[in-house]
Amino acid sequence: MEKRIGMLQTYEIDVKVPKSVIKSGLMDPFLFSGVMGHVNILQVLDKNTGQYVAPGKLTAPERDYRVLYIFGTPDSKLHVVLGHMTGPSLSGGAIVYNGKSDDGKFEWRTEFLVEDTSSGSKIRIGLDVNYKSSALDKLMGRSPFQLAEHFIQDHIVPYLRFYMEREQVTVSEPQGLPLTEVARVEGEISEVATKIRQLISSLKTGVIVIKGKNIRASIQVSGGKPGLMKMIRGNQVITGNDVLANLLLETGQAVAVALEVDLERVLDYTSDQVLKSIELVKEKNS
Numbered sequence: 001m002e003k004r005i006g007m008l009q010t011y012e013i014d015v016k017v018p019k020s021v022i023k024s025g026l027m028d029p030f031l032f033s034g035v036m037g038h039v040n041i042l043q044v045l046d047k048n049t050g051q052y053v054a055p056g057k058l059t060a061p062e063r064d065y066r067v068l069y070i071f072g073t074p075d076s077k078l079h080v081v082l083g084h085m086t087g088p089s090l091s092g093g094a095i096v097y098n099g100k101s102d103d104g105k106f107e108w109r110t111e112f113l114v115e116d117t118s119s120g121s122k123i124r125i126g127l128d129v130n131y132k133s134s135a136l137d138k139l140m141g142r143s144p145f146q147l148a149e150h151f152i153q154d155h156i157v158p159y160l161r162f163y164m165e166r167e168q169v170t171v172s173e174p175q176g177l178p179l180t181e182v183a184r185v186e187g188e189i190s191e192v193a194t195k196i197r198q199l200i201s202s203l204k205t206g207v208i209v210i211k212g213k214n215i216r217a218s219i220q221v222s223g224g225k226p227g228l229m230k231m232i233r234g235n236q237v238i239t240g241n242d243v244l245a246n247l248l249l250e251t252g253q254a255v256a257v258a259l260e261v262d263l264e265r266v267l268d269y270t271s272d273q274v275l276k277s278i279e280l281v282k283e284k285n286s
Contacts, residue, residue, distance in 0.1 A: 009126070009127050009128070009129075009148035009149050009152055010124065010125065010126045010127075011124075011125045011152050011153075011157065012122060012123070012124050012125070013122070013123050013125070013157055013160055013161075014117060014119070014120065014121070014122050014123075015120050015121055015123065015160050015161070015164065016119055016120040017120050017121055017160075017164050018120065018121065018181065018184070019114050019115070019116045019120075019121045020181050020182065020183060020184055021164070021184045021186070022112075022114045022121050022123060022164070023095065023114055024183050024184050024185060025164065025186075026088065026095045026112050026114070027088050027095065029041065029063070029065065029085070029087060029088065029097070031187075032087075032088070032097060033065075033067065033085065035155060035156055035159045036151060036155055036156070037151070037154075037155040038069060038070050038071060038151070038155075039067050039068075039069060039070075039085060039099070040067060040068040040069075040070060041055075041065045041066075041067050041085070042054075042065075042066045042067060042068055043055075043065065043066040044058055044061045044062065044064070044065050044066075045061070045062040045064035045065070046058055046059055046060060046061065046062070047059075047060035047061070047062050048060045052064075052065075052066045063086055063087055063088065063089065064084065064085075064086050065084065065085045065086070066082070066083075066084060067082075067083055067084065067085045067099065068080055068081075068082060068083075069081050069082075069083050069099075069101055069106060081101045081102070081103065081106065082101070082102045083099055083100055083101035083102050083106065084099055084100060084102075085097065085098070085099035086098055086099065091111065093113060094111040094112060094113045094126075095111065095112045095113075095114075096109070096110070096111045096112075097109070097110050097111075098110070104132070105131055105132045106129075106130075106131040106132075107129075107130045107131070108127065108128065108129045108130070108148075109127070109128045110125070110126065110127040110128070110151075111125075111126045112124070112125055112126075113126075123160065125152055125156060125157075127148040127151055127152055128148065129147045129148040129151070131147075179206070179259040179260070179261060179262075180259065180260045180262070181257055181258070181259055181260075182202050182203065182206075182258050182259070182260050183198075183199055183202045183257075183258040184255065184256070184257050184258070185198075185199065185255070185256045186253070186254070186255045186256075187253065187254070188251070188252070188253065188254075189210075189212050189215075189247060189250040189251065189252055189253065189254035190247070190248050190249070190250060190251070192210065192247075192254050192255070192256050193210075193244060193247035193248045193250075194248070195256070196208065196210075196219065196244060196247070196256065199256060199258040200219065200221055200224070200225070200226050200258075201224065202258050203221040203224065203258050203259075203260055204221075204223070204224055204260065205221065205222055205223070205260065205261050205263050206220075206221050206258065206259045206260040206261045207219065207220050207221060207259050207261070208221065208256055208257065208258050208259070209256070209257050209259065210231075210247065210254060210255070210256045210257075211254060211255055212250060212252050212253065212254035212255075213252050213253070213254075214233060214234065214250075214252070215231060215232065215233045215247075215250060215254070216231070216232045217229070217230065217231035217232070217243055217247065218230050218231075219243070221258075229241070229243040229244070230243065231243040231246060231247070233246070
């Protein structure tokens with residue numbers, strides 16, 4: 001459902017994807033910029049040095065990026081300009097990104113508000129684009145408002161529909177074991193593996209499960225620290241720190257899901273089951 005408020009282009013879409021998956025994707029600036037289609041991250045501001053560096057040289061990343069803005073299509077004239085992007089930041093429950101070109105002639109701001117629905121999630125997208133350049137106006141052949149519409153209709157929405165709505169890994173809740181999904185990462189398995197530490201830090205007590213076409217793996221988490229690790233590849237079973245090393249060498253698509261375990265409910269359920277199985281000695285002999 002499309003709405004127009006002033007110069008802000010807004011759109012609502014319902015997807016059959018859990019809220020946690022949507023928010024996890026939107027909080028990844030590299031995924032977000034790739035979906036936008038016209039933003040290429042070149043460098044990231046390093047908190048420790050105060051310098052913009054290539055991602056491979058980062059020690060402590062800030063949410064501030066040097067980017068290349070690309071206008072046009074491969075079939076037409078291309079125009080590129082250097083600029084900045086910042087985000088993600090949180091504002092009133094919304095995930096926000098913004099940016100501008102170095103010459104100040106192109107600026108934009110976008111926000112995403114994600115809500116749970118009975119079938120998945122509802123995403124509200126707001127995007128404001130402004131440029132002060134007749135050259136850009138001529139190149140794009142559209143107004144800033146139409147450019148915002150292009151970003152949403154031709155890039156963001158198709159990604160949500162055709163890629164993020166692809167088959168989700170269903171995690172069943174075993175009887176007596178209450179699990180809550182707190183984070184999810186999908187993509188090339190080697191890239192997923194680099195985010196395992198981030199997933200571990202999102203849990204207090206629980207488990208991380210990783211599933212690919214040819215592999216299955218699990219990592220137990222207790223007190224926010226990794227415990228038993230196990231990976232199954234065909235008939236091969238791998239345990240310990242070798243699991244993470246082997247995941248980095250795998251290829252293909254995979255998903256990693258972080259699941260928090262409600263320990264109090266588990267213990268309560270367990271105690272109930274034990275009580276049912278215990279018989280008093282006198283009752284048994286009477």
